Amino acid sequence: MAKTLLGTGGFVIADGATGYASVVQGVSEGSTTESETQVRYRSGGTFSNMSVLIAVNGSSGNDTINLREDGSSVNQTIAITGTATGNFEDTTNTDTATVGNDYSYQIINGSGGTLEAYPFIIFDATTNTVAVYGGSPSSGLAAADLTRFFALEADANNITEATEADAQTKIKAAGTWKNLGIFASSVRSSATTFAVRIGGSDGNQSVSVTGTGYTEDTSSTDTLNADDLINLRITTITGTGNCSPEVQKTEIEYTTTPFNLPSGMPTSLQESIAFNVTTYFTPFTITFPNTTEALQECEIPLNTFVKNLQAHAITNSIATSATTINTRKNRTDGDNSLSISAAATGYFEDTSNTDSYNDEDDMDYQIITPDTSGSIELGMISVTMEESIPIFKMINSNENITDGINLGLRKTVSGRIIK
Numbered sequence: 202m203a204k205t206l207l208g209t210g211g212f213v214i215a216d217g218a219t220g221y222a223s224v225v226q227g228v229s230e231g232s233t234t235e236s237e238t239q240v241r242y243r244s245g246g247t248f249s250n251m252s253v254l255i256a257v258n259g260s261s262g263n264d265t266i267n268l269r270e271d272g273s274s275v276n277q278t279i280a281i282t283g284t285a286t287g288n289f290e291d292t293t294n295t296d297t298a299t300v301g302n303d304y305s306y307q308i309i310n311g312s313g314g315t316l317e318a319y320p321f322i323i324f325d326a327t328t329n330t331v332a333v334y335g336g337s338p339s340s341g342l343a344a345a346d347l348t349r350f351f352a353l354e355a356d357a358n359n360i361t362e363a364t365e366a367d368a369q370t371k372i373k374a375a376g377t378w379k380n381l382g383i384f385a386s387s388v389r390s391s392a393t394t395f396a397v398r399i400g401g402s403d404g405n406q407s408v409s410v411t412g413t414g415y416t417e418d419t420s421s422t423d424t425l426n427a428d429d430l431i432n433l434r435i436t437t438i439t440g441t442g443n444c445s446p447e448v449q450k451t452e453i454e455y456t457t458t459p460f461n462l463p464s465g466m467p468t469s470l471q472e473s474i475a476f477n478v479t480t481y482f483t484p485f486t487i488t489f490p491n492t493t494e495a496l497q498e499c500e501i502p503l504n505t506f507v508k509n510l511q512a513h514a515i516t517n518s519i520a521t522s523a524t525t526i527n528t529r530k531n532r533t534d535g536d537n538s539l540s541i542s543a544a545a546t547g548y549f550e551d552t553s554n555t556d557s558y559n560d561e562d563d564m565d566y567q568i569i570t571p572d573t574s575g576s577i578e579l580g581m582i583s584v585t586m587e588e589s590i591p592i593f594k595m596i597n598s599n600e601n602i603t604d605g606i607n608l609g610l611r612k613t614v615s616g617r618i619i620k
Contacts, residue, residue: 203330203458204503204588208321208485209306210254217312222320223448224248224268224304226462227336227354228486231308235272236384237447239303240335241415243380244452246298246326250502251277252290253321254483256491259314260284266320267307268296274307277322283311288500288563298324319483323503330376332460335450341387343443348436350398352581354463354486355433355449365401369430370463371548373509373585376455378423378431381406384415384448391440397423397451398432406451410444425453459508463583464566474579476519477572481529482582484564494532498563505558509585510537511550518575519543525569526582528556532563537584541577557589 207224212231214220221238223229232238253266258281266279266289276294298304306320324333336355350368362368383395388410396407404423408416425431433449453460464486474480480490481497491497512526523542526549528535536554558564566582 204323204325205330205332205460206321206462206501206503206505206586207324207333208319208483208499209336210319211483211486211489212318214308214310214316214318216259216310216314218310220308220310222306222308223335223337223450224306224322225333225335225450226485227334230337232447235269235305235307237386238305239384240305240333240448240450241301241303241382241417242298242333243300243419244298244326244328244331244333244454245300246324246331247295248277248298248322248324249295250290250292250323251279251320252288252500252502253279254288254319254499255281255286255316256319256489256496257315257317258284258286260311260316261313262311264311264316265309266318268322269305269307270296270299271302283313286496290500290502317489319485319499321485321499330455330458330460331452332455333450333452335448337447341443341445342393342435342437343389345437345439348434350432350434351449352432353451365398365432367515367580368432369513370432370461370581370583371511372425372429372431372461373427374455374457374459374461375427376425376453378404378406378425378451378453379421380417380419380450380452381408382415382417382450383408383410383446385410385413385445386447387443387445388413389437389440389442389444391438393444394436395446395449396434398434399423399425400430410446459585459587461583462586463581474568474570475576476570476574478570480568482566482568484566484584494529494565498529498532498565501558501562501564502560504560504589506555506587506589507535507537507558507564507584508555509550509552510539511548512539512541512582513548513580514541514546515578515580517541517544517546517577519570519577520573520575522571522573524571524577527567528584529565529567530556530558530562534567543573
């Protein structure tokens with residue numbers, strides 16, 4: 202088994218409110234109704250190192266982040282002093298992920314102003330390497346005889362995509378795709394079908410949603426190969442009413458330790474990347490671009506290699522010069538980098554470079570558009586992550602320093618555990 206990192210957010214909790222978000226890698230719009238964010242896990246394992254980036258905090262009271270199981274708080278919790286921003290982490294507690302149980306984050310705003318939060322967590326599956334993807338696809342789809350597409354890490358706007366390519370994510374590691382689940386808060390008078398898509402064709406997994414609550418396909422699976430383009434579709438038939446899929450989720454069990462970390466961008470924000478601007482995004486969801494890096498960098502809670510930086514340019518009217526996308530580590534450029542030529546669209550990937558992040562390093566993405574004209578729409582930015590064996594410094598009794606590889610040893614220096 203190997204650890205995966207699941208992050209979501211970019212949602213705002215109102216003054217004094219309690220909000221909830223899905224425990225997935227993807228875009229969770231958040232809700233004040235917990236059932237509309239709960240994700241049913243079909244792979245067991247352990248949750249640890251629950252973390253949160255607070256980008257905006259207008260709260261004068263103290264804020265609290267809790268991990269929830271079946272509607273009750275469990276062990277992991279984070280307390281945030283009013284107005285504090287930055288990264289916060291529970292480094293002490295862990296929780297067991299039990300097959301068939303529902304998981305969510307609870308964010309309690311202490312009152313006084315709005316709170317913008319990006320929670321993330323380590324999931325260590327009992328068997329192999331499992332990542333749980335999903336989000337909040339839509340607030341409702343009422344039209345009859347309609348097919349639309351949405352991304353693996355779906356947000357509330359991606360479900361409007363009539364062009365399938367605009368919703369696709371390129372997978373960089375082979376695995377088994379399974380456990381498609383949909384939670385609907387309302388349904389149409391006739392069935393609404395959800396299905397997975399591989400390379401523009403239906404896969405084996407599908408669900409027919411006729412009633413509210415969770416509908417799952419726990420028996421079908423799909424084989425994924427590196428470089429497959431995947432997404433999901435929704436199809437309505439005749440009838441009336443509104444189908445509101447509040448949560449969609451799938452799981453990928455990777456046959457090797459690397460896993461994909463895709464970050465989706467809502468359609469409504471794609472046109473926000475104008476020329477002559479440097480913009481930063483969290484590595485989990487690129488929903489709220491910001492020109493201040495400190496408001497988007499996330500403190501990674503594990504040692505990991507990062508490679509295969511890729512981006513999907515949907516439209517590009519940037520003139521003359523290239524747009525650059527970089528990984529960032531502790532506010533400096535990483536080795537992964539993309540150059541998207543003027544007016545170029547499609548998929549772009551760095552297949553050569555690898556970055557190494559240690560526990561507590563800061564990570565984010567940087568997008569630099571040239572001082573020309575136009576704008577660029579990005580549907581997705583993604584990397585492949587692989588948990589690494591950390592390098593540490595051993596200090597012997599003579600104060601000599603020797604490089605070593607951590608084989609389960611731990612050394613405490615000045616009260617801080619060095620892995």
